[in-house]
Amino acid sequence: MESIYLDHAATSPIDPRVVDAMLPYYYEHFGNPSSIHHIGRAARQAVDEARQTMAELLHTKANQLTITSGGTEADNMAILGYATGHEAKGKHIITTMIEHHAVGHACKELEQRGFEVTYLPVDEAGKVHPAAVESALREDTILVTIMYGNNEVGTIQPIVEIGELLRDHQAVFHTDAVQACGSMELQLDDLPVDMVSLSAHKINGPKGIGLLYTKKGITLKPLLFGGEQERKRRAGTENVAAIVGFSKALELTLETASEKRERYLRYSRVFFDTFTNMNISFVINGDQNDRLPHILNVSFPGIQVEALLVALDMAQIAASSGSACTAGSLEPSHVLQAMYGEKGQERVNSAVRFSFGITNTDEEIDFAANEIAKIVKRLQDQQAFIS
Template sequence: MEKIYFDHAATTPIDSEVAKIVLEYTAQKYGNPNSIHSFGREARKAVEEARESVASLLGADKSEIFFTSGGTESDNLALKGVALANRKKGNHIITTAIEHYAVLRSCEELEKQGFLVTYLPVDENAMVRIEDVKNAITDKTILISVMFANNEVGTIQPIKEIGQLAKEKDIYFHTDAVQAVGSCPIDVNEYHIDLLSLSGHKLYGPKGVGAVYIRKGIKIGALQDGGSQEHKLRAGTENVSGIVGLGKAAEIARREMVGRIAYVTTLRDKLIKGIQDKIPDSKLNGHDERRLPGNVNFCFSYIEGESLLLNLDLKGIAASTGSACASGSLDPSHVLLAMGLSHETAQGSLRLSLGCGNTEADVEYCLEILSQIVERLRSMSPLSATTNLLLNNPCNQYYNH
């Protein structure tokens, strides 16, 4: 059976060049980068070269890159580290209702410690309104955190405009760019970004490693105590093999980004158009144009997304209903609900996230199989049958006047 991977938003396959260097620094060049002997110096050199690669991808200075275990730790460090270190300046944070749980849970924890958090609404396309950001700012606002691109519906936010506003108001601006780094050109200076979170396994790198960009001069505190690694901001022996893998993935992304974006966007648009043409009662979620190159998110009336997933998997197609970090929850997506969708509609969501390893043949196969599955599931759905009965009931003519 053919197997097709359409879940790149959850994790990407590791690039062969990346896998090679990860193995090298796991099995052969295994020194501790804090040791002064040749093994340690070799590891330290590799870590600093990786730091330079990540910085170059973001238009940052290498001294502004701090390695972490992934996007969740980066988000926690950025939000909690800044909030707690700047408490005397203010206690108000602005974020959005559609953030990743790493941001939302961090904000909830800060609320327990006396901080005030404003959760901005979004429009039907999951877009934050600049006017709402402006209106939420108070003289106690110390941090604005808005994700670069949504992990579920792919909407790319007006980051440059929000960054400019934050700069004018002398407020720190953080963006969770886990889904965007490697898929969108990002220059932290052009976008006025003060802090940025990223994760290795979302850009064809290894799992268990990420980074946070922190602009020079930002007042931030460490979240864990121990050694002086990462300029005393992140104690613990560095994950050398993961870090060099992230560095290599960043190097490749910078080199191949333009081509990757064009290729994956073409596949995405073909899949979106095919679903809209072949499957009635389907709704595209997210912005039509301002969306991640590989993101396709639809709601299908009268069926549940979980049923779609199981049936697609039986046909060799890997997909998801939303964030992998929330896959254990039976509740509908908080992102879709924030966009104004009903619980029933949100339960019928499907996310197909494409990558540079996919092909047109993959898209065509998915369209064929997906349309068959939707038709079959609807034929068994009591909700669909009830709706059709009501629509075809002759008595309705008396209620339509």
């Protein structure tokens, strides 16, 4: 069996059809979209058509999509761009303790600039309660930023309910939907949100490209200065090939969304049944009734996650101990710590994230589940013997 990739939440392999769509814009149509000659106009047309396609797929208008270099920039643009541009209305922001670092660290930066941030707790399923958001709201709250689906445990947040309770408040609502895209139906203009961040490389598109949706009337202070691209919101020559690739990837992922959901949930059941039948000790993390289907986070009591990941890697199985941005770090997952606290430290320290994608097959999943169970059983038996 060749290497089995179970870390699609970190990044996903690019779809060959996406590469095919991108290639002409590296060779034939290489122009700068800001150039007025015919070569530049061809590039501009490609950017405009790709943006229009993405807008239609996301049920919004093209002028409400700002192209960025990825999900991190989209999150930063939303949070820093809105807060610094509207601080006259207030300097209070609400977020959660389980956000991706692109959101969490942006909020920390705002604290350094004199803003006040409330970090809401979550329950043991990793979910924030709308009542907690309502209780934290103040007259000077200007921004609420809560992710759609968690990148480590997959728990889906009550975005619609939170958005509804903010309707009569001045605070705007941003959600990081990077992991949710392709799994959740995103009809952006119908969602009670003001800003949404997306990224291409999580849906089998190219790295280095993302977008920020902003509802009509939302204004942002630019983070970059130079040209007048993206309606003066983001200076810099457009990455034409990547924009075309993002559009194609979005089209392909939404075409097969329901089929993938069923397949990934089936893969999770295979893991669960195999672990149960092999009689190993394990516990699933996250809300199993309301989670992104491609993410399965499992704790194996009695095992240190670093030892398990090394053993899996030696078996040619690629998985993760948390978000990709903290890969290689020995620090425990901030998401799991928020869910379980000190009393759940063993659960936190033994957690592995398996995330599925379009390249996985039934044969791979069956093999991987059995190999993982064997490795876990061996490590747990060793730990029991030492103890």
